[in-house]
Amino acid sequence: MKKGVMRPGHVQIRVLDMDEAVKHYKDLLGLVEMDRDDQGRVYLKGWTEVDKFSVVLRQADEPGMDFMGFKCLSEEVVDQLRGELVEFGCEVEDIPEGELKDCGRRVRFIAPTGHAFEIFATKKQTGKWGVGNHNPEAWPMGLEGMKATRFDHCLLYGPNLDETLDLFRDVLGFELAEQVIAPDGKRVAQFLTASMKAHDVAFIHHEEPAKFHHASFFLETWQDVLKAADLLSMTDTSIDIGPTRHGLTHGQTIYFFDPSGNRNEVFAGGDYHYPDHEPVTWDAEELGKAIFYHDRALNERFLSVLT
Amino acid sequence: MGEFLQVTEQCSGQSFRCKAGQSVLKAMEQQGLKCVPVGCRGGGCGFCKVTVLSGDYSCGKMSRVHVPPEALAQGQVLACRIYPLTDLIIECRPQQPAAGHMNEHTTTKAMR
Numbered sequence: 001m002k003k004g005v006m007r008p009g010h011v012q013i014r015v016l017d018m019d020e021a022v023k024h025y026k027d028l029l030g031l032v033e034m035d036r037d038d039q040g041r042v043y044l045k046g047w048t049e050v051d052k053f054s055v056v057l058r059q060a061d062e063p064g065m066d067f068m069g070f071k072c073l074s075e076e077v078v079d080q081l082r083g084e085l086v087e088f089g090c091e092v093e094d095i096p097e098g099e100l101k102d103c104g105r106r107v108r109f110i111a112p113t114g115h116a117f118e119i120f121a122t123k124k125q126t127g128k129w130g131v132g133n134h135n136p137e138a139w140p141m142g143l144e145g146m147k148a149t150r151f152d153h154c155l156l157y158g159p160n161l162d163e164t165l166d167l168f169r170d171v172l173g174f175e176l177a178e179q180v181i182a183p184d185g186k187r188v189a190q191f192l193t194a195s196m197k198a199h200d201v202a203f204i205h206h207e208e209p210a211k212f213h214h215a216s217f218f219l220e221t222w223q224d225v226l227k228a229a230d231l232l233s234m235t236d237t238s239i240d241i242g243p244t245r246h247g248l249t250h251g252q253t254i255y256f257f258d259p260s261g262n263r264n265e266v267f268a269g270g271d272y273h274y275p276d277h278e279p280v281t282w283d284a285e286e287l288g289k290a291i292f293y294h295d296r297a298l299n300e301r302f303l304s305v306l307t
Numbered sequence: 308m309g310e311f312l313q314v315t316e317q318c319s320g321q322s323f324r325c326k327a328g329q330s331v332l333k334a335m336e337q338q339g340l341k342c343v344p345v346g347c348r349g350g351g352c353g354f355c356k357v358t359v360l361s362g363d364y365s366c367g368k369m370s371r372v373h374v375p376p377e378a379l380a381q382g383q384v385l386a387c388r389i390y391p392l393t394d395l396i397i398e399c400r401p402q403q404p405a406a407g408h409m410n411e412h413t414t415t416k417a418m419r
Binding site (some may be wrong): 017044061062063064075086239240257259260261263301304305306307 | 347348351368
Protein backbone atom coordinates (compact mmCIF):
# COMPACT_ATOMS: atom_id res chain seq x y z
CA MET A 1 0.00 0.00 0.00
CA LYS A 2 1.43 3.33 -1.04
CA LYS A 3 2.28 5.58 1.90
CA GLY A 4 3.45 8.79 0.28
CA VAL A 5 6.95 7.92 -0.89
CA MET A 6 7.10 9.18 -4.49
CA ARG A 7 10.43 8.42 -6.08
CA PRO A 8 14.20 8.23 -5.75
CA GLY A 9 15.17 11.82 -5.02
CA HIS A 10 18.92 11.68 -4.81
CA VAL A 11 22.02 9.58 -4.37
CA GLN A 12 25.31 10.81 -2.89
CA ILE A 13 28.26 9.00 -4.44
CA ARG A 14 31.84 9.07 -3.14
CA VAL A 15 34.54 9.62 -5.75
CA LEU A 16 38.33 9.53 -5.52
CA ASP A 17 38.94 12.52 -7.80
CA MET A 18 36.28 15.20 -8.25
CA ASP A 19 37.51 16.62 -11.54
CA GLU A 20 37.59 13.19 -13.19
CA ALA A 21 34.19 12.34 -11.72
CA VAL A 22 32.52 15.53 -12.91
CA LYS A 23 33.90 14.94 -16.39
CA HIS A 24 32.42 11.43 -16.32
CA TYR A 25 28.97 12.26 -14.96
CA LYS A 26 28.65 15.52 -16.91
CA ASP A 27 30.44 15.09 -20.22
CA LEU A 28 29.92 11.35 -20.67
CA LEU A 29 26.60 10.55 -18.94
CA GLY A 30 25.23 13.94 -19.88
CA LEU A 31 23.98 14.99 -16.47
CA VAL A 32 23.71 18.73 -15.95
CA GLU A 33 25.81 20.40 -13.25
CA MET A 34 23.44 22.42 -11.07
CA ASP A 35 25.53 23.63 -8.14
CA ARG A 36 28.50 23.13 -5.82
CA ASP A 37 28.71 23.66 -2.07
CA ASP A 38 31.35 24.78 0.43
CA GLN A 39 32.19 21.14 1.21
CA GLY A 40 33.22 20.78 -2.42
CA ARG A 41 30.27 18.56 -3.29
CA VAL A 42 28.96 18.78 -6.86
CA TYR A 43 25.21 18.62 -7.58
CA LEU A 44 23.89 17.25 -10.87
CA LYS A 45 20.70 15.99 -12.46
CA GLY A 46 19.22 14.45 -15.59
CA TRP A 47 17.54 17.01 -17.81
CA THR A 48 13.95 15.71 -17.33
CA GLU A 49 14.05 15.93 -13.55
CA VAL A 50 12.07 18.79 -12.04
CA ASP A 51 13.90 19.01 -8.72
CA LYS A 52 17.16 20.93 -8.62
CA PHE A 53 19.47 17.90 -8.27
CA SER A 54 19.48 14.12 -8.00
CA VAL A 55 23.16 13.16 -7.94
CA VAL A 56 25.62 14.53 -5.42
CA LEU A 57 29.32 13.73 -5.76
CA ARG A 58 31.59 13.89 -2.73
CA GLN A 59 35.35 13.46 -2.89
CA ALA A 60 36.61 10.83 -0.44
CA ASP A 61 39.40 8.28 -0.20
CA GLU A 62 36.99 5.36 -0.62
CA PRO A 63 34.37 5.17 -3.40
CA GLY A 64 30.82 3.92 -2.82
CA MET A 65 27.44 5.30 -1.86
CA ASP A 66 26.94 7.62 1.12
CA PHE A 67 23.12 7.49 1.00
CA MET A 68 20.09 7.32 -1.25
CA GLY A 69 17.12 9.63 -0.62
CA PHE A 70 13.44 9.20 -1.50
CA LYS A 71 11.16 12.15 -2.04
CA CYS A 72 7.79 12.05 -0.23
CA LEU A 73 4.53 13.84 -1.01
CA SER A 74 4.62 16.16 2.02
CA GLU A 75 6.38 17.04 5.26
CA GLU A 76 3.44 15.37 7.07
CA VAL A 77 4.28 12.12 5.29
CA VAL A 78 7.91 12.49 6.42
CA ASP A 79 6.74 13.00 10.04
CA GLN A 80 4.42 10.00 9.85
CA LEU A 81 7.05 7.74 8.31
CA ARG A 82 9.71 8.95 10.75
CA GLY A 83 7.51 7.71 13.60
CA GLU A 84 6.95 4.38 11.90
CA LEU A 85 10.67 3.96 11.19
CA VAL A 86 11.41 4.42 14.90
CA GLU A 87 8.62 1.98 15.76
CA PHE A 88 10.13 -0.54 13.32
CA GLY A 89 13.38 -0.28 15.27
CA CYS A 90 15.41 1.91 12.94
CA GLU A 91 17.79 4.41 14.37
CA VAL A 92 16.87 7.68 12.68
CA GLU A 93 18.94 10.81 12.30
CA ASP A 94 17.46 14.21 11.54
CA ILE A 95 19.50 16.08 8.96
CA PRO A 96 18.69 19.79 9.05
CA GLU A 97 17.41 21.83 6.13
CA GLY A 98 20.23 23.17 3.98
CA GLU A 99 22.79 20.42 4.74
CA LEU A 100 22.27 19.60 1.08
CA LYS A 101 21.94 22.90 -0.73
CA ASP A 102 18.32 23.87 -1.51
CA CYS A 103 17.00 20.71 0.14
CA GLY A 104 14.70 20.64 3.15
CA ARG A 105 15.19 18.55 6.27
CA ARG A 106 15.84 14.85 5.73
CA VAL A 107 15.24 11.85 7.97
CA ARG A 108 18.07 9.36 7.62
CA PHE A 109 17.91 5.71 8.64
CA ILE A 110 20.01 2.59 8.20
CA ALA A 111 18.32 -0.35 6.47
CA PRO A 112 19.05 -3.92 7.65
CA THR A 113 21.33 -4.28 4.62
CA GLY A 114 23.55 -1.61 6.19
CA HIS A 115 22.77 1.12 3.65
CA ALA A 116 21.88 4.68 4.65
CA PHE A 117 18.60 5.94 3.22
CA GLU A 118 16.76 9.20 3.63
CA ILE A 119 13.24 10.49 3.21
CA PHE A 120 12.50 14.14 2.53
CA ALA A 121 9.71 16.21 1.00
CA THR A 122 11.18 19.59 0.15
CA LYS A 123 13.72 20.43 -2.51
CA LYS A 124 13.99 23.48 -4.74
CA GLN A 125 12.27 22.85 -8.06
CA THR A 126 14.07 24.37 -11.01
CA GLY A 127 11.98 22.48 -13.57
CA LYS A 128 13.08 20.33 -16.46
CA TRP A 129 16.44 21.65 -17.59
CA GLY A 130 16.31 23.71 -20.74
CA VAL A 131 12.60 23.19 -21.49
CA GLY A 132 10.54 24.09 -18.41
CA ASN A 133 6.84 23.20 -18.24
CA HIS A 134 5.15 25.89 -20.30
CA ASN A 135 4.80 25.03 -23.98
CA PRO A 136 7.89 22.83 -23.58
CA GLU A 137 9.96 21.66 -26.54
CA ALA A 138 10.62 17.92 -26.90
CA TRP A 139 14.15 18.14 -25.54
CA PRO A 140 16.71 20.83 -24.86
CA MET A 141 19.66 21.70 -27.08
CA GLY A 142 23.12 21.52 -25.60
CA LEU A 143 22.97 18.14 -23.85
CA GLU A 144 26.23 16.21 -23.65
CA GLY A 145 27.27 12.59 -24.08
CA MET A 146 24.63 9.94 -23.33
CA LYS A 147 22.02 12.63 -22.54
CA ALA A 148 20.83 10.65 -19.48
CA THR A 149 17.25 11.73 -18.77
CA ARG A 150 16.99 10.92 -15.06
CA PHE A 151 18.53 9.16 -12.07
CA ASP A 152 16.35 6.05 -11.97
CA HIS A 153 17.36 3.57 -9.22
CA CYS A 154 20.20 1.95 -7.29
CA LEU A 155 21.09 -1.72 -6.89
CA LEU A 156 22.62 -2.40 -3.49
CA TYR A 157 24.28 -5.48 -2.01
CA GLY A 158 23.92 -6.50 1.63
CA PRO A 159 22.51 -9.02 4.14
CA ASN A 160 19.04 -9.33 5.74
CA LEU A 161 16.87 -9.05 2.64
CA ASP A 162 13.72 -10.25 4.46
CA GLU A 163 13.93 -7.55 7.12
CA THR A 164 14.74 -4.99 4.46
CA LEU A 165 11.65 -5.98 2.48
CA ASP A 166 9.56 -5.67 5.66
CA LEU A 167 10.92 -2.18 6.16
CA PHE A 168 10.42 -0.95 2.61
CA ARG A 169 7.04 -2.64 2.12
CA ASP A 170 5.38 -2.26 5.51
CA VAL A 171 6.84 1.04 6.68
CA LEU A 172 7.57 2.92 3.47
CA GLY A 173 4.87 1.47 1.19
CA PHE A 174 7.09 -0.01 -1.53
CA GLU A 175 5.91 -3.08 -3.44
CA LEU A 176 7.88 -6.17 -4.37
CA ALA A 177 7.86 -6.09 -8.18
CA GLU A 178 10.34 -8.85 -8.90
CA GLN A 179 12.40 -11.40 -6.98
CA VAL A 180 14.93 -14.21 -7.34
CA ILE A 181 14.34 -17.29 -5.17
CA ALA A 182 16.98 -19.89 -4.28
CA PRO A 183 16.11 -23.63 -4.24
CA ASP A 184 15.83 -23.50 -0.44
CA GLY A 185 13.11 -20.85 -0.77
CA LYS A 186 15.31 -17.98 0.33
CA ARG A 187 14.88 -14.71 -1.56
CA VAL A 188 18.31 -13.68 -2.85
CA ALA A 189 17.28 -10.63 -4.89
CA GLN A 190 14.40 -8.19 -4.57
CA PHE A 191 13.33 -5.34 -6.83
CA LEU A 192 11.14 -2.80 -5.06
CA THR A 193 9.01 -0.01 -6.45
CA ALA A 194 7.21 2.97 -4.96
CA SER A 195 5.75 3.84 -8.35
CA MET A 196 4.87 2.14 -11.64
CA LYS A 197 8.54 1.67 -12.48
CA ALA A 198 10.02 -1.83 -12.51
CA HIS A 199 12.27 -0.78 -9.66
CA ASP A 200 13.06 2.27 -7.59
CA VAL A 201 15.60 0.38 -5.49
CA ALA A 202 16.87 -3.21 -5.68
CA PHE A 203 18.82 -5.45 -3.32
CA ILE A 204 20.92 -8.57 -3.85
CA HIS A 205 21.96 -10.75 -0.95
CA HIS A 206 25.62 -10.35 0.03
CA GLU A 207 27.28 -11.08 3.36
CA GLU A 208 29.15 -7.80 3.59
CA PRO A 209 26.76 -4.93 4.44
CA ALA A 210 26.33 -1.57 2.75
CA LYS A 211 27.92 -2.34 -0.61
CA PHE A 212 27.11 -0.30 -3.71
CA HIS A 213 26.51 -2.15 -6.97
CA HIS A 214 25.32 0.61 -9.26
CA ALA A 215 23.39 3.81 -9.81
CA SER A 216 21.22 3.70 -12.90
CA PHE A 217 20.13 6.37 -15.34
CA PHE A 218 17.29 6.23 -17.84
CA LEU A 219 17.65 6.64 -21.60
CA GLU A 220 14.79 6.78 -24.08
CA THR A 221 15.59 4.03 -26.57
CA TRP A 222 17.73 1.01 -27.40
CA GLN A 223 19.49 3.18 -29.98
CA ASP A 224 20.50 5.49 -27.14
CA VAL A 225 21.93 2.49 -25.24
CA LEU A 226 23.94 1.54 -28.33
CA LYS A 227 25.22 5.09 -28.69
CA ALA A 228 26.12 5.08 -25.00
CA ALA A 229 28.25 2.01 -25.72
CA ASP A 230 29.88 3.90 -28.61
CA LEU A 231 30.70 6.77 -26.26
CA LEU A 232 32.23 4.37 -23.71
CA SER A 233 34.60 3.06 -26.39
CA MET A 234 35.33 6.55 -27.73
CA THR A 235 36.35 7.67 -24.25
CA ASP A 236 38.08 4.38 -23.34
CA THR A 237 35.76 4.04 -20.32
CA SER A 238 35.77 0.76 -18.38
CA ILE A 239 32.78 -1.37 -19.52
CA ASP A 240 31.38 -4.12 -17.29
CA ILE A 241 28.91 -5.75 -19.68
CA GLY A 242 26.55 -4.91 -22.51
CA PRO A 243 24.79 -3.64 -24.45
CA THR A 244 22.34 -6.44 -23.66
CA ARG A 245 18.91 -7.05 -22.16
CA HIS A 246 18.01 -8.04 -18.61
CA GLY A 247 15.63 -10.92 -17.92
CA LEU A 248 14.73 -9.24 -14.65
CA THR A 249 12.68 -6.12 -15.55
CA HIS A 250 13.50 -6.77 -19.27
CA GLY A 251 15.32 -3.44 -19.58
CA GLN A 252 17.90 -2.87 -22.34
CA THR A 253 21.14 -2.02 -20.64
CA ILE A 254 24.85 -1.37 -20.51
CA TYR A 255 27.02 -1.32 -17.38
CA PHE A 256 30.26 0.58 -16.96
CA PHE A 257 32.40 2.16 -14.25
CA ASP A 258 33.06 5.74 -13.24
CA PRO A 259 36.74 6.74 -12.84
CA SER A 260 36.63 5.75 -9.14
CA GLY A 261 35.26 2.27 -9.85
CA ASN A 262 31.62 2.94 -8.97
CA ARG A 263 29.39 1.04 -11.38
CA ASN A 264 26.84 2.94 -13.49
CA GLU A 265 24.05 1.65 -15.69
CA VAL A 266 22.17 3.36 -18.47
CA PHE A 267 19.07 1.56 -19.69
CA ALA A 268 15.91 1.90 -21.74
CA GLY A 269 12.54 0.19 -21.69
CA GLY A 270 11.60 -2.33 -19.06
CA ASP A 271 8.46 -3.59 -17.38
CA TYR A 272 5.92 -1.72 -15.27
CA HIS A 273 4.20 -2.55 -12.01
CA TYR A 274 0.73 -1.86 -10.61
CA PRO A 275 -0.28 -2.54 -7.00
CA ASP A 276 -2.43 -5.53 -8.07
CA HIS A 277 0.49 -7.22 -9.88
CA GLU A 278 1.88 -10.37 -8.33
CA PRO A 279 5.68 -10.21 -7.97
CA VAL A 280 7.55 -11.65 -10.95
CA THR A 281 9.70 -14.55 -9.77
CA TRP A 282 12.94 -15.93 -11.18
CA ASP A 283 14.48 -19.18 -9.99
CA ALA A 284 18.08 -18.76 -8.92
CA GLU A 285 19.02 -21.59 -11.31
CA GLU A 286 18.01 -19.20 -14.09
CA LEU A 287 20.04 -16.37 -12.65
CA GLY A 288 22.30 -16.07 -15.67
CA LYS A 289 19.30 -15.51 -17.96
CA ALA A 290 17.58 -13.35 -15.34
CA ILE A 291 20.47 -10.94 -15.26
CA PHE A 292 21.82 -11.18 -18.82
CA TYR A 293 19.01 -12.40 -21.05
CA HIS A 294 21.13 -13.01 -24.15
CA ASP A 295 24.39 -14.40 -22.73
CA ARG A 296 22.38 -16.50 -20.22
CA ALA A 297 25.52 -16.60 -18.07
CA LEU A 298 26.80 -14.32 -15.38
CA ASN A 299 30.13 -12.63 -15.51
CA GLU A 300 31.95 -12.88 -12.23
CA ARG A 301 32.54 -9.17 -12.16
CA PHE A 302 28.83 -8.38 -12.01
CA LEU A 303 28.40 -10.33 -8.77
CA SER A 304 31.57 -9.53 -6.93
CA VAL A 305 32.91 -6.15 -8.02
CA LEU A 306 31.40 -3.59 -5.66
CA THR A 307 32.32 -0.32 -4.03
CA MET B 308 58.62 7.78 -26.47
CA GLY B 309 57.37 4.32 -27.40
CA GLU B 310 59.36 2.83 -24.56
CA PHE B 311 58.22 -0.56 -23.30
CA LEU B 312 58.76 -1.94 -19.83
CA GLN B 313 58.50 -5.58 -18.94
CA VAL B 314 56.05 -6.74 -16.27
CA THR B 315 56.30 -10.30 -14.95
CA GLU B 316 53.62 -11.90 -12.80
CA GLN B 317 55.39 -14.39 -10.59
CA CYS B 318 52.61 -16.94 -9.79
CA SER B 319 51.71 -17.60 -13.43
CA GLY B 320 55.14 -16.85 -14.83
CA GLN B 321 53.43 -14.68 -17.46
CA SER B 322 55.17 -11.62 -18.79
CA PHE B 323 53.85 -8.68 -20.76
CA ARG B 324 54.98 -5.37 -22.16
CA CYS B 325 53.70 -2.13 -20.70
CA LYS B 326 54.03 1.27 -22.34
CA ALA B 327 55.33 4.12 -20.19
CA GLY B 328 52.29 5.82 -18.68
CA GLN B 329 50.05 2.78 -19.19
CA SER B 330 48.58 0.94 -16.21
CA VAL B 331 49.82 -2.59 -15.57
CA LEU B 332 46.26 -3.97 -15.74
CA LYS B 333 45.50 -2.31 -19.05
CA ALA B 334 48.72 -3.62 -20.59
CA MET B 335 47.85 -7.12 -19.39
CA GLU B 336 44.31 -6.92 -20.80
CA GLN B 337 45.53 -5.59 -24.15
CA GLN B 338 47.78 -8.61 -24.53
CA GLY B 339 44.95 -11.03 -23.75
CA LEU B 340 46.38 -12.29 -20.47
CA LYS B 341 44.41 -13.07 -17.31
CA CYS B 342 47.04 -13.43 -14.60
CA VAL B 343 45.45 -10.59 -12.58
CA PRO B 344 41.64 -10.44 -12.06
CA VAL B 345 39.98 -7.46 -13.70
CA GLY B 346 37.35 -5.52 -11.77
CA CYS B 347 36.32 -1.88 -12.07
CA ARG B 348 39.65 -0.67 -13.55
CA GLY B 349 39.22 2.49 -11.46
CA GLY B 350 41.02 1.84 -8.18
CA GLY B 351 37.73 1.28 -6.38
CA CYS B 352 36.90 -2.41 -6.00
CA GLY B 353 40.22 -3.96 -4.98
CA PHE B 354 39.85 -6.88 -7.38
CA CYS B 355 43.24 -6.47 -9.07
CA LYS B 356 45.36 -6.27 -5.93
CA VAL B 357 48.97 -7.31 -6.47
CA THR B 358 52.22 -7.07 -4.59
CA VAL B 359 55.11 -5.45 -6.38
CA LEU B 360 58.20 -7.52 -5.57
CA SER B 361 60.68 -5.41 -7.49
CA GLY B 362 60.84 -2.31 -9.64
CA ASP B 363 59.67 1.29 -9.46
CA TYR B 364 56.28 2.63 -10.37
CA SER B 365 54.01 5.60 -9.86
CA CYS B 366 50.51 5.31 -8.41
CA GLY B 367 47.12 6.80 -9.20
CA LYS B 368 44.34 7.19 -6.65
CA MET B 369 43.14 3.97 -5.02
CA SER B 370 40.45 3.21 -2.46
CA ARG B 371 41.93 3.48 1.02
CA VAL B 372 39.86 0.48 2.09
CA HIS B 373 41.70 -1.78 -0.33
CA VAL B 374 45.06 -0.02 -0.14
CA PRO B 375 45.62 1.46 3.33
CA PRO B 376 48.87 3.39 3.79
CA GLU B 377 50.68 0.45 5.41
CA ALA B 378 49.83 -1.82 2.46
CA LEU B 379 50.95 0.84 0.00
CA ALA B 380 54.30 1.01 1.81
CA GLN B 381 54.69 -2.75 1.31
CA GLY B 382 53.96 -2.57 -2.40
CA GLN B 383 50.44 -4.00 -2.07
CA VAL B 384 48.67 -1.99 -4.75
CA LEU B 385 45.98 -2.20 -7.42
CA ALA B 386 47.28 -3.14 -10.86
CA CYS B 387 44.81 -0.76 -12.53
CA ARG B 388 46.42 2.19 -10.79
CA ILE B 389 50.15 1.55 -11.09
CA TYR B 390 52.31 2.83 -13.91
CA PRO B 391 55.76 1.21 -14.26
CA LEU B 392 58.88 3.38 -14.28
CA THR B 393 61.18 0.34 -14.58
CA ASP B 394 60.60 -3.35 -15.33
CA LEU B 395 58.41 -4.85 -12.60
CA ILE B 396 57.96 -8.20 -10.94
CA ILE B 397 54.49 -8.48 -9.43
CA GLU B 398 52.68 -11.22 -7.59
CA CYS B 399 48.93 -11.62 -7.75
CA ARG B 400 47.35 -12.40 -4.38
CA PRO B 401 45.68 -15.81 -4.12
CA GLN B 402 42.12 -15.77 -5.49
CA GLN B 403 39.47 -15.13 -2.87
CA PRO B 404 37.70 -18.42 -2.15
CA ALA B 405 34.34 -16.93 -3.13
CA ALA B 406 35.55 -15.73 -6.49
CA GLY B 407 36.96 -18.98 -7.82
CA HIS B 408 33.85 -20.96 -8.75
CA MET B 409 31.49 -18.21 -9.83
CA ASN B 410 32.33 -17.61 -13.43
CA GLU B 411 30.21 -19.11 -16.18
CA HIS B 412 27.97 -21.00 -13.76
CA THR B 413 24.48 -19.96 -12.91
CA THR B 414 24.52 -20.90 -9.29
CA THR B 415 22.94 -19.56 -6.19
CA LYS B 416 26.25 -19.85 -4.40
CA ALA B 417 27.37 -16.90 -6.41
CA MET B 418 24.81 -14.72 -4.70
CA ARG B 419 25.15 -15.76 -1.10
